[in-house]
Each structure stands twice: as C-alpha cells, then as structure tokens.
Amino acid sequence: MGALDHLSNMFDCSGGSHHNHKNRKQLQTVEIKVKIDCEGCERKVRRSVEGMKGVTSINIEPKQHKLTVTGYVEPHKVVARVAHRTGKKVELWPYVPYDVVAHPYAQGVYDKKAPAGYVRYDQDPGGRHLERASSTEVRYTTAFSDENTGACAIM
Missing domain, CATH: 3.30.70.100 (Alpha-Beta Plaits)
Known part of the structure; x- marks a missing residue:
C-alpha cells in the first residue's frame, strides 16, 4: 500500500467501515x-x-x-x-438445457431423472464417452451423402 492510499484511508469521510471491495x-x-x-x-x-x-x-x-x-x-x-x-x-x-450440450444423449449426460428439456451437465462428454469414427466408418457414411454426389449412381 502506498502513502497516498494510507492517507486516503485515514481521512475517509464515507462514514462506512473500511472493507476492501474484494471482500x-x-x-x-x-x-x-x-x-x-x-x-x-x-x-x-x-x-x-x-x-x-x-x-x-x-x-x-x-x-x-x-x-x-x-x-x-x-x-x-x-x-x-x-x-x-x-x-x-x-x-x-446438475442440469442444463439440452441444446447447450454438444452431445445431449451421450452416456453420462443423458439422465432419465432430468426435467423435460434438460440433461445432466458434463464438462467433457466428447473426451470420455464418445469414440471417434474409424476411417472405414467415415468412408461408408460419406459414400451416400448429398455432398458426395458422384459416389453413388444408383438413383
């Protein structure tokens, strides 16, 4: 505490107690x-x-x-x-609205006891509960997507 701070605290005319704003x-x-x-x-x-x-x-x-x-x-x-x-x-x-969570129906997040429209709050559902898709799964799921129109000609 500097000298000016000390003097201003001594001559404080606010009439209140001397509490820091942090407290x-x-x-x-x-x-x-x-x-x-x-x-x-x-x-x-x-x-x-x-x-x-x-x-x-x-x-x-x-x-x-x-x-x-x-x-x-x-x-x-x-x-x-x-x-x-x-x-x-x-x-x-422990609950948050389901639209706030990235994967609301992941294991550990979905809770049947939660009120309607809520799921259990979880810090990192993607890291622990969800597995990443393998390259084979990605190939099969993107083969028939609308974004890959040349992949399938059976229409």
Missing part, C-alpha cells in the same frame, strides 16, 4: 436440487434458507425438485445449510 460477496443465483414431495417439505426447505444472511429471494419449483436462492451468498454455504436443516440429500443443480 464483498457478489449477487448470484444458486440453483439446488433437493427432493420435495409435499407442501411440508416445501415449507421446510423454504424455512431452512429464509433466515440466512444475504438472501434476497427464494423460489421453489416442487415438480422439478429445484430450489433457487438469489442473494449475496456462497453456493457451498447454501447447500450445507439446506442439507443440515432439512436432513435431505442436496446438490447443486
């Missing part, structure tokens, strides 16, 4: 998957995060088993609090 939490939306069977479960989940510091809004979608918390909170703390207060299995929302 402030960012406003973010945390989506959580938690099993919600009935109105009692929904009430229990809502109460688990209502009193949490920094929470600005809570949205629960019981049919999708989804809890959305918006506020100045940290995701892992919200997950830990909901798990502790409800006693339920809780995880960050």
Whole structure:
C-alpha cells in the first residue's frame, strides 16, 4: 500500500467501515436440487434458507425438485445449510438445457431423472464417452451423402 492510499484511508469521510471491495460477496443465483414431495417439505426447505444472511429471494419449483436462492451468498454455504436443516440429500443443480450440450444423449449426460428439456451437465462428454469414427466408418457414411454426389449412381 502506498502513502497516498494510507492517507486516503485515514481521512475517509464515507462514514462506512473500511472493507476492501474484494471482500464483498457478489449477487448470484444458486440453483439446488433437493427432493420435495409435499407442501411440508416445501415449507421446510423454504424455512431452512429464509433466515440466512444475504438472501434476497427464494423460489421453489416442487415438480422439478429445484430450489433457487438469489442473494449475496456462497453456493457451498447454501447447500450445507439446506442439507443440515432439512436432513435431505442436496446438490447443486446438475442440469442444463439440452441444446447447450454438444452431445445431449451421450452416456453420462443423458439422465432419465432430468426435467423435460434438460440433461445432466458434463464438462467433457466428447473426451470420455464418445469414440471417434474409424476411417472405414467415415468412408461408408460419406459414400451416400448429398455432398458426395458422384459416389453413388444408383438413383
């Protein structure tokens, strides 16, 4: 810290505490998957995060088993609090819209439990789950394509 920074902190007239801007939490939306069977479960989940510091809004979608918390909170703390207060299995929302994923029906990405229009989020489905086509397979599949019009004359 330079001398000017030190002097400006000493003579700060803002009246607030001297926190660095880096220490402030960012406003973010945390989506959580938690099993919600009935109105009692929904009430229990809502109460688990209502009193949490920094929470600005809570949205629960019981049919999708989804809890959305918006506020100045940290995701892992919200997950830990909901798990502790409800006693339920809780995880960050693992699903993304299927059109975001390159191969939505690849092994490990496609999930039957996912809500309609969603698949499980996977960092690298192409690297682990999908195999590359061999040169023989590529030759057979491109032999009858519209791009290779001279390859087949049986029309």
